[in-house]
Amino acid sequence: MVLEKLSEGLRNAINKILRSNVADKEAVEELVKELQRALLTSDVNVELVFEISENIKKKALDETLPPGISRREHIVKIVYDELTNILGRKAYPLEIKPGKSNVIMLVGIQGSGKTTTVAKLARYLSKRGVKTGVVCADTFRAGAYEQLYQLINELNVPFYGDQNSKNSVNVAKKGIEKLQKEECEAIIVDTSGRHKEEKGLMKEMQDIAKAILPQEIILLIDGTLGQQASSQAKAFKDATNIGSIIVTKLDGSARGGGALSAVAATGAPIKFISTGEKIEDIESFNPTGFVGRLLGMGDLQSLLDKVREAELKTDKNAAMAFLSGRFTLKDFYESMEQLKKMGPISKVFDMLGVGAKIPNDLKDVADDKMRYWKVMLQSMTNEELVDPKIIDRSRIIRIARGSGTQTRDVKELIDQYFAAKKMAKMMGKQRTRGKRGMQLPPGISPEQIRKWKGKLA
Numbered sequence: 001m002v003l004e005k006l007s008e009g010l011r012n013a014i015n016k017i018l019r020s021n022v023a024d025k026e027a028v029e030e031l032v033k034e035l036q037r038a039l040l041t042s043d044v045n046v047e048l049v050f051e052i053s054e055n056i057k058k059k060a061l062d063e064t065l066p067p068g069i070s071r072r073e074h075i076v077k078i079v080y081d082e083l084t085n086i087l088g089r090k091a092y093p094l095e096i097k098p099g100k101s102n103v104i105m106l107v108g109i110q111g112s113g114k115t116t117t118v119a120k121l122a123r124y125l126s127k128r129g130v131k132t133g134v135v136c137a138d139t140f141r142a143g144a145y146e147q148l149y150q151l152i153n154e155l156n157v158p159f160y161g162d163q164n165s166k167n168s169v170n171v172a173k174k175g176i177e178k179l180q181k182e183e184c185e186a187i188i189v190d191t192s193g194r195h196k197e198e199k200g201l202m203k204e205m206q207d208i209a210k211a212i213l214p215q216e217i218i219l220l221i222d223g224t225l226g227q228q229a230s231s232q233a234k235a236f237k238d239a240t241n242i243g244s245i246i247v248t249k250l251d252g253s254a255r256g257g258g259a260l261s262a263v264a265a266t267g268a269p270i271k272f273i274s275t276g277e278k279i280e281d282i283e284s285f286n287p288t289g290f291v292g293r294l295l296g297m298g299d300l301q302s303l304l305d306k307v308r309e310a311e312l313k314t315d316k317n318a319a320m321a322f323l324s325g326r327f328t329l330k331d332f333y334e335s336m337e338q339l340k341k342m343g344p345i346s347k348v349f350d351m352l353g354v355g356a357k358i359p360n361d362l363k364d365v366a367d368d369k370m371r372y373w374k375v376m377l378q379s380m381t382n383e384e385l386v387d388p389k390i391i392d393r394s395r396i397i398r399i400a401r402g403s404g405t406q407t408r409d410v411k412e413l414i415d416q417y418f419a420a421k422k423m424a425k426m427m428g429k430q431r432t433r434g435k436r437g438m439q440l441p442p443g444i445s446p447e448q449i450r451k452w453k454g455k456l457a
């Protein structure tokens with residue numbers, strides 16, 4: 001996996017918010033902290049990280065939710081959007097104009113991955129039906145010719161190089177002429193790399209470009225550089241007409257996130273990323289899909305599907321627990337809270353096909369009194385929560401005092417709990433009967449049972 005560490009950090013943060021009960025301020029702060037840790041470890045620029053953090057916090061808590069989207073879904077989408085933004089948002093596919101010789105020249109400092117990537121691109125384009133040729137215009141490094149020749153050996157693509165010449169401009173020109181004659185639609189030119197401070201490298205790059213007039217100059221940047229990649233991208237851009245960028249060595253690079261975001265920040269389109277030493281380890285770069293993968297979620301649609309599914313599962317589990325009749329006071333509260341998320345409690349019961357059987361008291365009470373229930377529960381001992389039968393008058397007085405409520409409120413909660421428990425047991429029985437095809441109790445139709453089972457399946 002590309003950027004494994006970053007991906008792991010981001011996934012952890014996202015999963016945490018998906019699992020949390022409420023997406024409140026605290027949960028968002030926690031999420032942002034985890035994201036920051038993951039991004040900074042990947043060498044993403046501090047200011048950029050800070051900016052994203054602020055955006056996420058603000059949007060997560062202030063923005064109105066789109067219809068049918070939960071707060072958590074919305075937050076995941078915000079994170080997704082912010083991360084996509086720092087990677088440039090748009091995809092820039094490599095354009096090969098048909099019926100022409102598209103000359104593509106690769107430049108970059110020593111060891112950035114030019115020669116390897118020339119071969120990778122030749123394979124990539126050939127596989128897509130583009131007749132591709134390769135020119136070795138690196139006359140500086142001993143063995144450059146041999147290296148490229150070996151790499152493309154199996155590809156069966158036209159190749160030009162001259163081991164005896166030291167004149168890279170001439171070699172490049174001759175190579176293009178030869179491959180044009182062979183009707184190559186894409187001609188990829190490998191150039192030499194020296195240190196970026198060396199004026200000689202920039203000069204040679206300019207001379208070759210002037211002589212062969214490439215359709216596109218692609219700068220190769222080593223992803224292990226992290227955010228330093230930005231100054232290198234700028235230096236090259238100033239020296240020549242860089243059209244796009246390929247970030248290499250993103251496999252296992254701990255600082256790849258920093259490199260990608262820094263390059264994107266210069267405004268240069270990242271067209272490919274290179275993710276290994278093998279010839280097939282190259283992929284066209286699409287920020288949207290890439291972020292989806294980092295977060296472990298193919299694309300936005302499947303991301304949203306996944307969030308929805310995750311939420312539905314907890315709701316269903318809660319509904320099942322509730323209807324089994326085996327729950328403590330705390331479970332009762334949690335189940336009600338989960339059910340509430342599906343909509344107003346009374347509607348949820350109707351939706352489950354059991355609305356008619358629920359005491360009106362419970363339906364009305366549940367919707368607006370749950371806030372008080374929470375503080376009351378907090379004032380109870382564990383013993384009381386697990387076995388509410390022991391809550392006698394003196395305990396009720398203590399709980400009311402501790403929670404700042406009236407004794408009748410506490411009593412009401414306990415009564416509701418027992419009513420719900422009784423009701424749930426009854427419902428459970430009806431459900432089993434319906435399932436076995438036995439006679440249904442009055443007031444419950446087979447249609448209702450089917451609907452109900454469908455919701456809970």
Ligand SMILES: Nc1nc2c(ncn2[C@@H]2O[C@H](COP(=O)(O)OP(=O)(O)OP(=O)(O)O)[C@@H](O)[C@H]2O)c(=O)[nH]1
Binds near residue numbers: 114115191276
């Ligand atoms: N792990 C990994 N290694 C890579 C990747 N791309 C290139 N390399 C390795 O990096 C080293 C340098 O690659 P080259 O393609 O020779 O780099 P270059 O820019 O042509 O180097 P010079 O011609 O000397 O300037 C080689 O050992 C490659 O196998 C990549 O995406 N991942």
Ligand SMILES: [Mg+2]
Binds near residue numbers: 115116144192
């Ligand atoms: Mg090379």
